Amino acid sequence: MTRQLLVLLSIGLILVTSMLATVRAAEEPSHKKPFILCSTTQLADFTRQIVGDRCRVSSVLGAGADPHTYMPTPKDAQLALEADLCIENGLHLEGKNWMATLAKDAGKPVVTATDGLEPIVLDAGGMKVRDPHAWFTPRNAALYVNNIVRAVSKLDPEGRSEYEARAKLYLQQLRVLDAWIRDQFNPIPPAQRILVTSHDAFNYFANEYGFKNQAPVGWSTGSEVGAGMTPERRKVVVDSIKNFNVKAVFVETSVNPKLVRELAREAGVKVGGQLYSDSMGPEGSAGVTYIGMMRENVLTILNGLQ
Amino acid sequence: MRPAFAVIIWVVLIGGLTVYMQSRDTAAVGVTYKPPRAEGVFALQVTTTFAVEPDPFALRTGQTEASALLVKLNGSEILRRADRVQAGTPIRVEPVPGLIDGRNEFYLEANPPVGLANLSYAVRVQLFRDGQLVADRSLWSEPGSRIASSFQVSVTKVTKAKDDHHE
Numbered sequence: 001m002t003r004q005l006l007v008l009l010s011i012g013l014i015l016v017t018s019m020l021a022t023v024r025a026a027e028e029p030s031h032k033k034p035f036i037l038c039s040t041t042q043l044a045d046f047t048r049q050i051v052g053d054r055c056r057v058s059s060v061l062g063a064g065a066d067p068h069t070y071m072p073t074p075k076d077a078q079l080a081l082e083a084d085l086c087i088e089n090g091l092h093l094e095g096k097n098w099m100a101t102l103a104k105d106a107g108k109p110v111v112t113a114t115d116g117l118e119p120i121v122l123d124a125g126g127m128k129v130r131d132p133h134a135w136f137t138p139r140n141a142a143l144y145v146n147n148i149v150r151a152v153s154k155l156d157p158e159g160r161s162e163y164e165a166r167a168k169l170y171l172q173q174l175r176v177l178d179a180w181i182r183d184q185f186n187p188i189p190p191a192q193r194i195l196v197t198s199h200d201a202f203n204y205f206a207n208e209y210g211f212k213n214q215a216p217v218g219w220s221t222g223s224e225v226g227a228g229m230t231p232e233r234r235k236v237v238v239d240s241i242k243n244f245n246v247k248a249v250f251v252e253t254s255v256n257p258k259l260v261r262e263l264a265r266e267a268g269v270k271v272g273g274q275l276y277s278d279s280m281g282p283e284g285s286a287g288v289t290y291i292g293m294m295r296e297n298v299l300t301i302l303n304g305l306q
Numbered sequence: 307m308r309p310a311f312a313v314i315i316w317v318v319l320i321g322g323l324t325v326y327m328q329s330r331d332t333a334a335v336g337v338t339y340k341p342p343r344a345e346g347v348f349a350l351q352v353t354t355t356f357a358v359e360p361d362p363f364a365l366r367t368g369q370t371e372a373s374a375l376l377v378k379l380n381g382s383e384i385l386r387r388a389d390r391v392q393a394g395t396p397i398r399v400e401p402v403p404g405l406i407d408g409r410n411e412f413y414l415e416a417n418p419p420v421g422l423a424n425l426s427y428a429v430r431v432q433l434f435r436d437g438q439l440v441a442d443r444s445l446w447s448e449p450g451s452r453i454a455s456s457f458q459v460s461v462t463k464v465t466k467a468k469d470d471h472h473e
Contacts (some may be wrong), residue, residue, distance in 0.1 A: 139362045139420065146366045153367065168365050175363040179450030183424060 034156055037083035039099035040067055041280040042135045043113055045290045046144050047087060049170040051152055054159050060099065063282035066254045068095045072102055080106035085155050087148060090114045091132035093278075111151040113144040120203050133278070136205035138178040141290065142171055177291055184298050185209050188305055194246045195301065196237060196263075198255040201277045214240045216259055234263070241267040248272030248304035253287070254279045272304020341406040344461040349400035349434040350384070352377060354416055356427045358391045361417040361452065377431075378413040379404050402433070407463040413456040414445060424449050433459055 034055045038044040044059035051057060060076050061067055067089070080086060086103035088094055090112035103110035117140060119130040134140040149167045153160040185193070193210055195202055199217035206213035216234045241249065241263070248270050251257035254277050264271050275297045281287025286296045352375065364372035375397065377385040385399050418427045426449050433441040445455040 142363045149365065150367060164365055164367060171363045171365060176451060178363075178420060182421070183450065186424070 034084040034152075035082055036085045036087065036152070036155075037079050037103075037108075038087045039094050040089055040278070041065075042290055042293075043087050043089060043144070043148075045280065046113070046141065046170075047148050047152070050145065050148055050163050050167050051159070052162070052166055054162060055152065055156070060102070061279055063279055063285075063288075064253050065279050067093050067278050070095065070098060072098050076102055077105065080108055083108050085151060086110040087151065088112055089132055089135075091117075091119055091130045091134070093132035111147065113147050115147050117143055120207065122200070122203070131200075131203050133201040134204055135290070136202060136294075137208040138174040138181070138294070139208065140204060142174050145171060145174070173291060177294055181209060181294070181298050184302055188302070191244075192247070192305060194240065194244050194305075196241060196246060196249040196260075197275060197277070198250075198252040198257065198260050199277070201252070202275075212240075212244075216263060217255070238263060238267050241269055247306075250275045250300065250304060252277040253281065270304070273300035275300055341408060342463075344405040344407050344410075344435075345464045346435045347400070347437075348402040348405050349398060349437075350377065350402050350412075351396050351398050351432045351434070352385070352414070352416075353394060353396045353430045353432075354391065354427070355393060355429070356416075356418045356425075357393050358387065358416050359419050360388055360390075362420060364417075373415065374417050376413075376415040380406070380410055381413075405461055407461055409458050409460050411456055411458050414453065416445075416453040418447070418452060427453060429453055431457075435461075 033053075036047055036051065036055050036057045038047055038057065038059045040061050041059050041063060044057050047055075047057045058079060060072065060079065061070060080102040083103075083106065086099060086106075086108050088097075088099035088103075088110055091114050094100070100110050114132070114134050117134050119132075119134065122129045122131050135144060145167055149163050152163050156163075190210055193212065194214065195206055195211045196214045198215060200213070200215040202211070202213050202215075205211070214237045216237045240246065246267075246269055249260055249264050249267075250272050251260045251274050253274055257271075257274070261271060276287040276293040280290065280293045281296075285292075287293040354375070358374040360372040360374045362372070366372060371388060373386050373388055375385065375387040375391060376383065377399070379402065382404050384403060385397065387397065391397065412431065414429060414431060416427070416429050418425075427447040429445045431441075431443045431445065432439060440461070441459045443457050445453050445457070447453040
């Protein structure tokens with residue numbers, strides 16, 4: 001009888017211990033990482049810098065893709081369904097608002113990284129268009145970072161202090177980047193600071209660092225108001241290159257370089273190199289991060305214009 | 307009788323185990339040591355060689371807003387300016403709350419204008435005790451970057467001389 005009692009007690013103890021262990025494991029935070037889906041490579045990089053390994057981050061667009069003309073695929077819709085949070089650039093960078101539509105169709109929250117920004121307003125054939133390429137200054141990138149920190153802290157409140165600590169470090173890196181860019185451009189006389197690129201994506205960059213910006217294609221490569229290339233715009237660019245004695249023009253990684261190469265031949269100037277614009281570089285390239293992309297752009301511009 | 311006895315032992319064991327598991331993670335209440343506050347009237351004077359401005363690269367979570375000038379003493383904020391302060395304008399904190407006998411750590415952040423990338427900036431920090439200068443430090447930045455630095459100041463305990471003189 002005593003032996004039976006002992007066996008019974010032992011089984012009971014094992015059962016209770018395993019039940020308690022199960023309860024405790026259930027109380028612990030889930031090991032499933034939150035999944036954040038971003039529209040562009042820049043947004044994905046900002047988000048990765050903030051969340052570290054605490055969340056999974058993916059970008060709908062790959063390196064070299066054009067957000068203005070991108071058409072989402074069934075795979076993107078599947079990713080949106082898996083996502084806990086979607087992040088878009090906004091200001092119609094994502095042509096026909098494809099990121100907001102993906103998130104809405106999947107029933108997922110979407111955060112606009114440019115919220116609170118004072119956008120540059122472009123005159124597009126009598127229509128006013130807000131320029132979406134705001135990430136091109138580290139100061140605006142800081143605003144993106146702050147919006148993303150708030151969004152991920154809301155998604156995962158337990159990780160808030162971690163996100164804020166990483167963001168503080170990254171914001172300091174952006175500050176250093178800004179100071180470095182100013183220092184690098186300092187030797188170029190203001191009169192020679194003319195940046196001719198494929199499409200009108202560098203207005204924020206040009207304003208911040210004292211450049212005059214010219215592009216044969218409007219703010220978008222798509223078919224929106226004020227987008228695309230017009231003969232008038234092309235003529236203005238060629239005249240500017242000749243009048244201001246521009247030394248080089250630049251092609252962009254996400255736009256077909258054919259048009260700028262034609263312009264360079266027509267105006268008799270060299271192609272100074274390729275700039276990262278609406279998307280960053282592929283894995284293994286120097287432009288795979290935002291800071292790397294900006295650094296390489298600055299060096300390409302310097303080499304072209306000096 | 308025996309099955310009932312077995313159930314009672316079982317319940318006692320389960321109960322004990324549950325109580326132990328629940329109380330295991332409860333943090334032990336620590337005893338905090340409060341060092342004695344430094345005696346005297348202290349004043350802190352901060353003078354920058356540049357105009358301080360709110361930091362466009364600051365973390366803005368809605369709880370903490372961007373500061374132009376921030377001073378912390380032993381981890382507690384004693385001065386925060388969110389507005390623009392002209393270069394050379396002394397900013398004074400008097401009295402200085404939270405100074406203790408022994409070592410005290412000051413942490414200072416000052417944000418210069420973003421456009422001036424090639425200059426180094428400096429801040430002079432002076433600590434007075436009853437009007438007497440007890441510490442004087444200059445903190446410098448790398449060219450173009452803001453000042454974020456800490457330094458320690460030892461405050462010696464005032465030993466009152468015993469009045470042993472009798473008429």
